[in-house]
Amino acid sequence: MKAVLFAILFVISVHLVAQTRVIGHVTNKKGEPIVGVNIFFKDTYDGGISDINGYFEVLTPTLGELILVASFIGYKPFEQEISTGDHHIDILLKESTQSIEAVTVTAGNFAAGDKHKASVMKSRDIYTTAGSLGSITGALNTLPGTQQANDDGRLLVRGGEAYETKTVIDGVLAGKPYYSKVPDVPTRGRFSPSLFSGVMFNTGGYSAEYGQALSSVLVLESNDLFTEDVLSLSLMSLGAEANITETWKNNSISILGSYINMAAYYGMVKTKFDWEKPTEAGSASIIYRHKTKTNGMLKAYFTADVGETRFKTNGGVDDIWYTTESKNNNYYGNITYRQPLNDNTSIKAGVSITIDNPDITYASQHIRNRETNSESRAMLIHELGDGIKLRYGVSNTLTDYSQTYRAHPDSSDFNPQFQDFLSGAFAESQLQLSGNMALSTGVRYEYSSLLKRSSLAPRLGMAVATGKRSQISASYGHFYQNPHPDELKFSSDLNFERATHYILGYQTGSMDERFFRIESYYKKYSQLVKYDGQELYDAEYYNNTGSGEAIGLDLFWRDNESIKFLEYWLSYSYIDTHRKYKSFDFRAQPGFVSNHNFSAVGKYWISAVRCLLGGTYWIASGRNWYENTSNGKITHPGDVTHELNLNLSHITQVFGNQTIIHLSLSNALGSKNVYGYQQSPVRKSDGASVYLPITNDIQQFAFIGIFITLK
Template sequence: MKFLLTLSFFFFVQAVSGQTAIKGIVKDSKGESIPGVNIYIKGTYDGTTSELDGSYLLETTETGKQVIVFQYMGFKTQEEEVELNGGEIQLSPTLRETINEMSAVTITAGAMEASDEKRAVVLRPLDIVTVPSAMGDIIGAFQTLPGTSNVGNDGRLFVRGGDASETAIFIDGLMVGNAFGTTASNVPTRTRFNPNLFKGSFFSTGGYSAEFGNAMSSALALNSVDIPARTQGDLSLMSVGLGYSQTLVGKNNSLTATANYFDLNPYQHIVKQNFDWERGPFGVDGQVSLRQKIGKNGMAKGFFHTESGGMKIWQKVPGQEGRGQLVDLRNHYSFGQGSFKQTLANDWSMYGGLAFSYNVDEYNVAPFEIKNTNQIVHGKVAAVKGFSDRFSLKTGTEVFQFSYRESLKSEGLEREYSDAQVNVFSEADYYFSNSLIMRAGLRVAHTSLTGQSWVDPRFSLAYKFKHEGQVSIAAGKFSQPVVETLRVVAPESSNTRASHLLLNYFLDKNGRTIRAEAFYKDYVNLLTYQGERFLYRDIEQNGEGFAKGFDLFYRDRKSFKNTDFWVTYSFVDSKRIFANFTQMVQPGFAPRHNASVVVKHFVPKLKSQLGASFAFNDGYAYTNPNLPGEMNAKTPSFQDLSISWSYLPKPNLIIHLACSNVLGRDNIFGYQFSPIPNENGVYESLPIRQTAPRFIFLGIFLTLSKDKTANNLNNL
């Protein structure tokens, strides 16, 4: 018996002496302890978990070199190699957070996304075609967002005190020249492209990526649909025209061909107009879209769009009797592009493409015949490398070829210019954690026309709070060439430039979105001149200015059943010396107070969506020559209440009815004055009004497919 006890004690001592105790405290990069970490020896069953205070004790009889694994959800798995020879080992690792794309902070300063692919978006593709006041126009939908101004006699995108020429539009990363239809003076225009082409967009009100240039105020990047869901045909019958689109879808490719015709002449004979039309706007367009998958993760796209149209309008002259001047306008436009996107090995990806825009405008304003030709070619290639889940680098190069020619055919006069611009851009993202990201970028460019080179740095930083709200800051410099109608007169002009500073708060939670942003823009190198187009003189580049203010945005898809609404308010204090002004003035296209409300309510029993939108600003500044000073008067406030009704009687049939300015408010955007006073010494004037008291749109959209369940919104 004594022998057995002695033997048992011997083996117990041997076991204890061969056991190793591994202990320590597991913490994160902030020094806070992490409870519940799974800790084990790789390839064995020996393991434990950390306590509430992060401490742990792992006892094992394993010996020699072993790997200790620390594993916890939301953190990178960490391995430590140790030598086990009995005794005690202290091991207190610091675990690093993994970067989760769905939960990590994103930079929202100056950025508003419209897509179904990301969580933190302001609009979705469907919103673009269902905003009542938009009438199916992409820009009409974005005019309900913070930072924009509704300039009803123009129709283009005006952002934070900037002129419409300060906004650039891109499709799949490639610049679109002359993206808006050509129109006569004070007749609003629209974008040339159907919103159904796009699956999402990125709209920046400032501080945007170093990838984009040639815009001082804003970049609107539209991303086209990849391969559509199914083969289908779409027939559109509208109060202003008709169209048909046929989509053929294969396993790895697709083809879509579309043709449209519009003519406002019949409509304008039925609905009262404020303008004196000789021939209402008309046009025909066609487009072809090709998609081809490349391997497992690549996509090639081809797109071609062409259109032709025109209008004839009588424009009264202040102080003169009769109908005034007859403006006869014809426009021919083509846009084409090819683009690719490919994911490569080792976390590399590439994208790029080539695009061209060609636009010809022909005006006949007796006794003058005018012809303008504008061409832009844009090529880009970029590569992105993910070095880790924390650090990625994007770098690329792009080339622009700008050509412009204008002719005064009746006088036998012509002038033109051509310019090649080379750009190199690089931008890095670094995640310090899921809560903190920094982005730094640089854009370097050179132009052949003047030999000028410039560098535009960009910087952004964003921090996400525990309650999921986040704050972002962004700053940078932005450059663009002088508008072509001035550059052709003064080709030696250097870039106009702006500096941006933004502070943003963003929260998207439980179906509600809150966005608030303060901004400051500083302008330099603006052009000043005397005279009008074709008669410009005394052109100098000594203009300057600023724009400052804040935006508020609230969207709610949760509080009221089947109801979605958003409210926007923007305050813009903008002044500049530019054009033919001699002192700092508030531009006529930059109202100080801008607000909008959009409400959409779905009624299941009626298979209908009812919509209403209201837009407001405090009026437009203008110069009254009967008073001293410049920009010395202001119009009454702009107000527009629009409504819409979308009815789905069958899954493949949509009937859409919309009416803008339902109340028929007489919105005035400024005044035209006679160049000389009358016999009483008064400069006579004419108000600049909208084209009609209201616009009514009726559309019937029928989709033809095998299963008869697809409709015109199928690819949004």
């Protein structure tokens, strides 16, 4: 018993004599004391916190080699090995670039979707924005940097044509994201917003991961694995849509189908066309998702759509009408895979294919295209320590194009065709230099087998925090793109078209409360394709001597907090742009560009009746249009256009099933907008051209939909 008591007393005496004591001072890189830092000995319960002056004292009776740890939110953890005894340690804590307030490069980027912390728009905004009619493009056109072009329906970004914006799904190309465009009628996107959890809309200065886009890239991120079975039915005034999703362990499969027929609608309203075959279209999709045991994701998406329309238009001469007919079969598929290889490295890979077969008759002309776009790509992502990310990868894109063109039923066929293998490689770094500064650098290389030319495109982005929720962000980069197929089919002895982007912006606030953003940009175009308008079929008349520029200012304000149940955003864009390209022999403002664009979007939740009321008003300055005369092109200014769109969504139940009843009315004020004038295919008896006004095919458009979730 005495021996045991002696042993206990001995141990106590040793701990009383042989303890570890550390005193010191905690500061940041500016030498300022940090209050409340947690300082402790690793794997023990012994420690303390720094006082108001940053001083601390901690003790432990534990013997042997120890590790002193200092941790504080927003700073990198500090660790130092020490031995038993007394120590004086001054600790310098470095800011953690992974803190929640870390700045990120945002110049030129608009995030949309619930996965993005900086989302300007949420996923539901795409459906609930009045006037969007469930189109991703329709909702994005309320953001600054875009053109309100109801006569087109595609994304027109910062002075760029529609083909200058590329669409990618889960990182791989979607070659034909819109239905075939025919004169007089706007088109819309092929892909349903419900397929995607996130949208990254780059108005310029985009990542080196992507190429072949002079203006912008629209990045769509599809939904991951579904965890619940779903059966839904949509009954619309234009047709119907059904969706069924089945899930099992780490797998899900979705099958979607839709049918649209405008015959009944066109029979009730007045349009500017004489419809011989009202628009009829059908589509089917299948999506498979598999989550691997090591937290990877495999996705396979395949969709097909077919459509047909035929109508007559008044040619403007002696009551002569001409026919426009469009038939289109389109097929798209992709398989993508992402997988973490270890704690710091992951891989993303994918393949996609687009097969597009439009068959268009326009007056006497008959055009039948066969175009295949296929892309494969692979990318590695490395997290190298705190705030350092490296990404690099390769891609290969095949374009196989052929056309059968007949100018008149009695003329012979013209059969241009080409094939191009575009090889690409990129490397990019994202560096969080501190919690207040971020840097993004990258470079992209491409080689075209058709053009027999290569390009090297540097990219640079930087952001500096100016406050807790504010920052200045800037981007610079070179961007290259193959000439349009309408030009490559005549001549392949061309170079890449090129644009250089300079972007500077400031933003402040929180997306969930109030948010403000202002951004200026300058785009310089060079190597644009130019040709003699009278010699379209002669390859010798095509060259890359075209040039241009665009300078602009974008403003965006969103407020979700000031008025309960009300959220709204305002956007304004100013652009001054001119190009000397194509058949223009002078520097002209493209006919699809308005110098001023303003949009106001509002949504108000009426809880008493479970309704969401929405409205969108936009106004745009007039666009120039151009008349071809014997003395060259003559410029004509256009008129101001504007439109008010309204919608109402009511949440209810039908036979115990959650149901949404959606009503929308486009152009509620009945504005008679004229977006410009286009040359009629019908000429006067003396050979003079006739120009027809470009207007809405329907003055007002009403839509009713009932969306039922059956399980």
